[in-house]
Amino acid sequence: MSAPEPTILATSGGHRIGDRTRVTFGALVHHAVHLSGVHGRRPRVMYVGTAIGDSEHFAARMGEAARVAGFDLTPLHLFPMPNLEDVAGAVLDQDVVWVMGGSVANLLAVWRVHQLDAVFRRAWEAGVVLSGVSAGSICWFQGGTTDSFGPELRPLTDALGFLPYGNGVHYDSDAGRRPLVHRLVADGTLPVTHCTDDGVGLVYRGTELVEAVTEIPGKGAYIVRRDGDSAVERRIEPRLLPSP
Template identity: 25%
Template sequence: MESHILAISGGGFSVEEKAFIDEYLLKIPRKQEPLKIGFIATASNDAQGYIDEFYTAFKTEQPSHLTSKDFEALNIQEVVNALDIVYVGGGNTQYMLEIWQKTRFDIVLKNAYQNGVILAGISAGAMCWFETCYSENEEEYEEFKGLGILKGSLCPHYNDEQRRIAFDNWATTQKNNILYTLEDNENLHFKNEKVVAKIRT
């Protein structure tokens, strides 16, 4: 079984109509019928405006979303396993991962990935799949654990000077870590945990 993760650094449905990277994502499953695509907006504290934008962008598919309250449903694993794609939104990565761990939704996502559900996400939703995250928590940049599906660490928005300097300084302490950096127009497609494409938009 093929496993896919699409790490999106910037752009996407929240900033542009018919975003190329979103069109690319929809082609990965190679299905003719509308795709079941579920949005996870935990990192933005389930911001309703963000969720609404998702539904508008993917209205020709079968869009749905899951809030933090849904993670505790008894059938949550079945719900997520039934999706073609999980799309994780941007925001506060550390907050998101804490909520996932507390509700054991992190395990649900890992199981879904093993069952062939495509994982995708932008910014926080791109960083979270890696072993280690290094990102801002309020004003300070901190290192914390990611889901560990992909080895190493990813820095999105690498064109942002403050973020680039902080990440580069941290990178000097990471002797054996695989590090990826993506500017806002760059994205990575992983197949079976290996990079198969770098998509520039």
């Protein structure tokens, strides 16, 4: 089972504190599984924690969240070496790839060393749903804003480019994100840029944005376009997802 066409769910959310676990999957992770079309068996989800250096304690928390959700979780570690013999085969066997946030610059560098950029493109084209939060959102686009290089936000313009847009994450919770996105779109550093408040996800079929969804009421998504020497922003009202 796979999604009917290449599908990406790019988010600024997906995790929360659980009732009995440190982490539980929110509605956005469950929606990524829904988009894959899997039924009749336990969903197969790959967790990729490259952006936080393959933190073992967080991988364990994600494993516990997957157990509670009823998912079969396969962690992909690249430090100190890949933990899987056949990385490409394992990726292509998944229903969903979920990429954790952290340093998108480091993530991209390590992925390219291991040729994961090509592997993920194959998986995307084969119908594996690509998803993730923050760095795990920006990576699928042309670029976005990042604190990968220090506390002052900077542009990143060499992401994987599966989607021909910029991406702005944490649009409502980090005061520096919105003005920097506007400046980068206005001066042409970033193309048309799709942005998400915390708790919001953007669904793409192929390279077309088809829907905004949210796990938190009242949140928004935004499209920022260049207009002469300035940028203009249009808000999209996301559909509220049911609680898992």
